[in-house]
Amino acid sequence: MQVQEPKEFVERIHHSDISPASDPSQLPGSGNRRRGSHTVKIPSTMRAQITIYPEGIAKTGLLTPHISEVLQDISELNQGDKDQRMNKTHLDDLSSPLEEKCIVIDKQDQVIGAETKKNCHLMENIEKGLLHRGFSVVLFNTKKQLLVQQRADAKYTFSCMLLGIFPGHFTDSCSSHPLYTPEELEEKDAVGVRRAALRCLQAELGISQDQISIKDIIFLNRIYHKSPSDDIWGDHEVGYLLLVRKDLTLNPDPREVKSYCYMSQEDLQDLLDRGAHGEEKITPWFRTIAEGFLFSWWPHLEDVSPFMEPDKIYGL
Structure with a gap:
């Protein structure tokens, strides 16, 4: 590199x-x-x-x-x-995190191999079709407010987040990648991806183990996206959209998270509007999640089962 x-x-x-x-x-x-x-x-x-x-x-x-x-x-x-x-x-x-192995997949989300986190996010490889598995967590508190974080400005990778990708952008509560390990490759009920999300919620947001378990993480659907960050770095993944609704005590790692806050629907819409006018930077996948899914789910957070589509991959 x-x-x-x-x-x-x-x-x-x-x-x-x-x-x-x-x-x-x-x-x-x-x-x-x-x-x-x-x-x-x-x-x-x-x-x-x-x-x-x-x-x-x-x-x-x-x-x-x-x-x-x-x-x-x-x-x-x-x-x-x-x-x-x-x-x-x-x-x-x-x-070390740059050399962690992401799960390489085809567009049907079938595992075909593994590649380093660095190589998965280089645009030269993305343009050749390299595609990996990822996830995004949307975390709501019991007041129906969404946790939104601003990614750190750093240029390096630490723990769960690849910081060279969209630095300083506002995004979902927590997003990263399951690793090519037996525990995080497990397919049934997306348990491998949910384990990865649990790992990153604890590492990135500082949520202690006694506050959250894999049972709190609900798998809703999958979204395909291809998003260049600059001429060198980008993202190309099938991302699992995961939901958590729970009051949690956070202690985010400042090396990964520049700022964070809980937002109402109105707050999020205002943020997206400011992003559309160039006043704020928003990750492209978060805009897709918010405009395509979150606003329709928001009134029904007590029961999101009608919105669970585990076999659906949007964006293809």
Whole structure:
């Protein structure tokens, strides 16, 4: 995976923050460090940023040996910086979810294999037809208010959410993917997908295990969608639409969720209208879910059985 932000950051260091040392006897101060014939100027507010990236960038082959040495030198300056260590650990943690295996399917939602989460969301693969299984949860409280979250702005994957896909957009309560594991591949009553949803509700929204079980998650139908996020990333899936209606205590992971709130029908319609005018960003699948399904279900949340269509795939 090409790491766009670190590359740009390295270019800024190369052009503006590395200059020939005018005095070979210059001693390193609090904001400078000599390396060979160059002095590296390090703004204190940038130190933690700089040290997040060197290891990851080196793996992509974006650095020349000289710049690699400079960044390694900068990294050495911050070995005692606690915040830097925490940030670096966080980025190291992000590599594993990118390699998790999603369930690859055909358009009839029949399993045909597995592929990494990263590869499933690259537009170059999507345009070749790579399709995977996903889910969206709509979570209502007992006041008939829908939990809507705003996805984090980050550019990396953590836990359940692929953050490079529609960052900063408003979306459903929780959406992600079942993994290619025996537990989440189980087909009967969509129990595998529901297990995946339970896992992500706990990890992403911080809902404790004693508050919710798989029995609280109702499978309604499936929706096909193909949605480019940008030239690199996109989504192409058959998504299982799942409903939860329960009062829950939330503790969302701020690395995944930028903001969240419970909305009435009127609140959601206002959000969608603002999105249509470019005032807010809405994920395309959430607009489809809201306009195609939620508003017709909303008055009947006490009994949604008439709306359960487990054999139906909309959008094909």
